[in-house]
Amino acid sequence: MLHRGHEGTEGPDGDELTVPMAWLYAEYIADELLRTGDLMxxxxxxxxxxxxxxxxxxxxxxxxxxxxxxxxxxxxxxxxDLTAYDQPWHTWVDRRLAEAEAATPAGGRTAPDLALARAAWRWLRETELLAPDLNAVPGGMPATGEDDGPKVWTPAWRLGLPLGHLAIHLF
Structure with missing residues (x-):
């Protein structure tokens, strides 16, 4: 049975379970773009x-x-355009999630879709990854290898966003 672009199945209590197809498909597209770019x-x-x-x-x-x-x-x-360096992507995500949560399920956004999107956003905000310091002064430290140079802990979204942007370019 299909509902608003989401596949439903009969749950154990006879209730219908909604599969978060919109989120899963968005994740699939993102995965394919990154795999095609072969960046990491x-x-x-x-x-x-x-x-x-x-x-x-x-x-x-x-x-x-x-x-x-x-x-x-x-x-x-x-x-x-949305992932470009000079765009306030993180505030756009906050705003769009709030709008989606406030809206009715029109457009296919369901509670399971939004729960997965919120979980991804929480992970991106709260997880820090050690990454090259892109704001470091060139020539400030002698680099002896590819992995050398100043590194900083940064929220995962600050690293993931430019990687995603580059993957779209490479597609």
Whole structure:
């Protein structure tokens, strides 16, 4: 049985369970974009940060119809704009999640979809990853290898967002 683009199944008590297809499909698109870009191992925290940032962007930027087939290609430019360096992506995510939670389930957003989106956003905000300090002064430290140089702890979304943006470019 299909409801608003989400597959329903009969639960153990006869209640209908709603499968969060909009979130799962957004996550699938993000995963494919990152795997195609081959920027980091799929088992890394950096990959997860990029996937979750992209999945939130995909999920919150359109309707379920935008996630199917040919529409994905037409949405790439929107996703590039939203993930650009000079955009306030994190405040956009907060605003769009609040709007989605306040709205009725129109557009296919269900409680299970939103729960997964909120969990991804919480992980991206609360998890810190050790990353190169992009604000370090060039020449400030002698680099002897690829992994050398100043590093800082940064929220996962600050690392995942540019990785996701680059993956869209490489697609």
């Amino acid at each position: 191992p799929p088992t890394s925290f950096e990959f997860r940060a990029g996937r979750d940032a992209l999945a939130l962007t995909v999920f919150l930027s359109g309707s379920d119809e935008d996630l199917c087939g040919i529409r994905v290609v037409t949405r790439l430019e929107t996703w590039l």
